[in-house]
Amino acid sequence: MQSGETDAAQEALMRFVRNFGLHQPDRTPCGQPLPVSEAHAMVEIAREGRIRQVELARRLRLEKSTVSRLVTNLAGRGWVDREAADGDGRGVLLVLTEAGATAAARQADSRRDRLAALLDRVPEDQRAAVVRALQILAEAAVEPS
Amino acid sequence: MQSGETDAAQEALMRFVRNFGLHQPDRTPCGQPLPVSEAHAMVEIAREGRIRQVELARRLRLEKSTVSRLVTNLAGRGWVDREAADGDGRGVLLVLTEAGATAAARQADSRRDRLAALLDRVPEDQRAAVVRALQILAEAAVEPS
DNA sequence: CCAACTGGTTGCATCCTCGAACCATCTGGT
DNA sequence: ACCAGATGGTTCGAGGATGCAACCAGTTGG
Numbered sequence: 088m089q090s091g092e093t094d095a096a097q098e099a100l101m102r103f104v105r106n107f108g109l110h111q112p113d114r115t116p117c118g119q120p121l122p123v124s125e126a127h128a129m130v131e132i133a134r135e136g137r138i139r140q141v142e143l144a145r146r147l148r149l150e151k152s153t154v155s156r157l158v159t160n161l162a163g164r165g166w167v168d169r170e171a172a173d174g175d176g177r178g179v180l181l182v183l184t185e186a187g188a189t190a191a192a193r194q195a196d197s198r199r200d201r202l203a204a205l206l207d208r209v210p211e212d213q214r215a216a217v218v219r220a221l222q223i224l225a226e227a228a229v230e231p232s
Numbered sequence: 233m234q235s236g237e238t239d240a241a242q243e244a245l246m247r248f249v250r251n252f253g254l255h256q257p258d259r260t261p262c263g264q265p266l267p268v269s270e271a272h273a274m275v276e277i278a279r280e281g282r283i284r285q286v287e288l289a290r291r292l293r294l295e296k297s298t299v300s301r302l303v304t305n306l307a308g309r310g311w312v313d314r315e316a317a318d319g320d321g322r323g324v325l326l327v328l329t330e331a332g333a334t335a336a337a338r339q340a341d342s343r344r345d346r347l348a349a350l351l352d353r354v355p356e357d358q359r360a361a362v363v364r365a366l367q368i369l370a371e372a373a374v375e376p377s
Numbered sequence: 378c379c380a381a382c383t384g385g386t387t388g389c390a391t392c393c394t395c396g397a398a399c400c401a402t403c404t405g406g407t
Numbered sequence: 408a409c410c411a412g413a414t415g416g417t418t419c420g421a422g423g424a425t426g427c428a429a430c431c432a433g434t435t436g437g
Contacts, residue, residue: 092360100370199238
């Protein structure tokens with residue numbers, strides 16, 4: 088590993104976090120001000136349709152208590168329902184409501200716009216490489232929890 | 233702009249944020265638990281040696297009030313001193329103390345380790361491309377404030 | 378010389394996250 | 408069948424990070 092390469096990556100990562108506004112936990116570009124973690128939760132729930140709360144916590148890398156409150160918020164917005172898990176009397180199954188599906192779609196659109204604007208500012212001939220790199224990074228960032 | 237590409241980028245970005253732990257504002261890998269923004273502040277101050285507080289706010293994309301408090305914390309750790317700006321009686325010039333320089337160096341080492349570990353997990357023949365992509369992204373993420 | 382602006386600080390409100398305590402429900406071994 | 412330990416959730420308390428508004432002190436331009 089070349090030290091210069093690492094330093095460059097470190098510098099670039101910091102700039103990206105700042106420039107993209109990742110340090111502001113609230114207010115994501117999802118149509119309405121929506122906490123990042125709730126937005127991420129919506130993505131996961133929407134993808135699966137129904138998902139165990141503990142599984143959501145694992146994917147979001149959040150404490151179960153945090154997820155519990157987060158889900159309470161989402162339920163308060165009328166976006167998800169809590170159902171009893173089939174085989175397990177303890178578990179909670181999260182299900183997207185109709186309104187939740189609509190909201191998730193709207194959020195996805197806004198996010199798409201934001202990302203499209205970002206990618207618009209990278210030279211066209213490097214776009215594919217950048218996206219690919221992002222995927223590689225996401226994969227490489229997995230830490231043993 | 234291909235929609236599939238945007239979606240892939242969006243997905244990858246979300247995974248990266250989660251997997252890398254960017255959603256935890258406190259606790260950065262800098263030797264000791266250090267808030268992300270304070271760590272970034274240290275990087276900027278260390279790079280410049282001395283920097284105006286308002287300039288720090290601009291670079292960190294934070295409200296001046298937030299920076300004021302942030303700097304108070306850093307001063308409390310004994311890492312920076314507040315000096316009067318030369319030509320301007322209002323301004324504050326931030327200067328790294330000796331201890332601050334040491335701390336900044338230590339933090340840089342820890343960050344380097346973390347980044348090196350991350351890059352270690354990306355295939356060697358793509359490392360350069362990934363770092364390059366990160367730089368492009370950081371550049372592209374600049375929003376008109 | 379005064380109005381408008383700029384840099385900082387402080388107070389207030391909001392939000393996010395974690396750990397601990399607690400409860401209910403499995404699971405595995407005896 | 409029973410009990411100890413693990414697992415999934417909820418609630419409570421505490422700690423941090425951030426923004427906005429109000430306020431003060433200097434600066435600038437007309």
